[in-house]
Amino acid sequence: MIEISNVLTLTGERKSFLIKSNDTVKLDATNLIAFPGLIDPHVHFRVPGQEYKEDWCSAAAATLRGGYTTVFDMPNNLPPCITQARLVEKKELINRQLQAVDIPLRYQLYLGADKNHFDEIYKVKKEIIGIKVFMGSSTGDLLMDDESSLHAAFAIATKLNLVVAIHAEDEEMIQQRRLKYKSHASHYIHSEIRSPEVAAKAVAKVIELVKLYGTRAYILHVSSISELELIAKAKKAGLPIFAETSPHHLFLDTDAYTKLQGKAQMNPPLRSKEHRLALFEAIHEGVIDTIGSDHAPHTLAEKSKPYGESPSGVPGIETNLPLLLNAYNQGLLSLNEIVALTCYNIQKLFNLEANEDLVLVDLNQEKVVDQSKLKTKCGWSPFADWKLKGWPVYTIFNNRIYNLQK
Numbered sequence: 543m544i545e546i547s548n549v550l551t552l553t554g555e556r557k558s559f560l561i562k563s564n565d566t567v568k569l570d571a572t573n574l575i576a577f578p579g580l581i582d583p584h585v586h587f588r589v590p591g592q593e594y595k596e597d598w599c600s601a602a603a604a605t606l607r608g609g610y611t612t613v614f615d616m617p618n619n620l621p622p623c624i625t626q627a628r629l630v631e632k633k634e635l636i637n638r639q640l641q642a643v644d645i646p647l648r649y650q651l652y653l654g655a656d657k658n659h660f661d662e663i664y665k666v667k668k669e670i671i672g673i674k675v676f677m678g679s680s681t682g683d684l685l686m687d688d689e690s691s692l693h694a695a696f697a698i699a700t701k702l703n704l705v706v707a708i709h710a711e712d713e714e715m716i717q718q719r720r721l722k723y724k725s726h727a728s729h730y731i732h733s734e735i736r737s738p739e740v741a742a743k744a745v746a747k748v749i750e751l752v753k754l755y756g757t758r759a760y761i762l763h764v765s766s767i768s769e770l771e772l773i774a775k776a777k778k779a780g781l782p783i784f785a786e787t788s789p790h791h792l793f794l795d796t797d798a799y800t801k802l803q804g805k806a807q808m809n810p811p812l813r814s815k816e817h818r819l820a821l822f823e824a825i826h827e828g829v830i831d832t833i834g835s836d837h838a839p840h841t842l843a844e845k846s847k848p849y850g851e852s853p854s855g856v857p858g859i860e861t862n863l864p865l866l867l868n869a870y871n872q873g874l875l876s877l878n879e880i881v882a883l884t885c886y887n888i889q890k891l892f893n894l895e896a897n898e899d900l901v902l903v904d905l906n907q908e909k910v911v912d913q914s915k916l917k918t919k920c921g922w923s924p925f926a927d928w929k930l931k932g933w934p935v936y937t938i939f940n941n942r943i944y945n946l947q948k
Contacts, residue, residue, distance in 0.1 A: 579611030579899025584834025591620025609934035617654035678711025867932025
């Protein structure tokens, strides 16, 4: 039996919990506040094909350490998850790895949209959380930038009542701007090549497709003012448009390139401080619905390569909640906003049933992000050495309690 006494709830009440379990734990939670188990709707756990960067053994431990109990994994694997057969194979691999570490993590999978395999979506409509569309090139080879294929994907999603999750960057503009800046060698130029205009053009196209088909469109890692303005206008018009931002876009800006170099490279890229601060305003105004970590690990050796050879993506699932809690302590976010962004809004958008998962948080605990203690296999963080106030202490799910301080 797990006995939790005197824990503070989000409504300001003190409660005690009894949870049936084979574990025998008595916990005085006077200094802790109970959040629901968090949901990360955007992770890249690299299985299959790139297990040297991450696998579900290391990722599951990192997920719990971050206060999350449910994740949605993206399909840009090697090979990409674009067919029923590959979806089945991927699930089998994941389940074996989770069993090996005895962490029964809750997870959902996206199917990648591929113009040569649209028929596969019909086969797996009840087995996936949504369809992932890459309008701009990123890790893997799932780019789908032609008009007819985009129309087909949105039409199918509407017919099957599936969410389309979109990496919204315009590929034609990316290639044009890459040529324009081809003589530049700094990682900073990544933010110039994939400028806010590149993202805005793609978002505008998504909105037009939603107008045509009525598709529920989930725009991933929104990072710029121009995107926010388009999304806010679409929401006011009653369109089923939803927006996610990511912790690196909330807490890092282009100044980070000076110290981090390739470790600050991701798609879409970091923006200036003006864009970063606008994301917080968009949260308060309800324009941004969710926060996904976009946990996309690469090795330090890969990230240390010169620009043009270094891959895009950063780890984030372990540090997302501490960053948000630190923002709460700085007066930038409310606790209710944090929980909505990382749980309740996601449940609503994806029609997920609520569960009994909990994460117990110490709002006053101060710690430095220590890379040597990270559970992710890649072993680094762009937030290394940041001192953050507010950390998850226990994660409770499937009738078990995990001490996150060990």
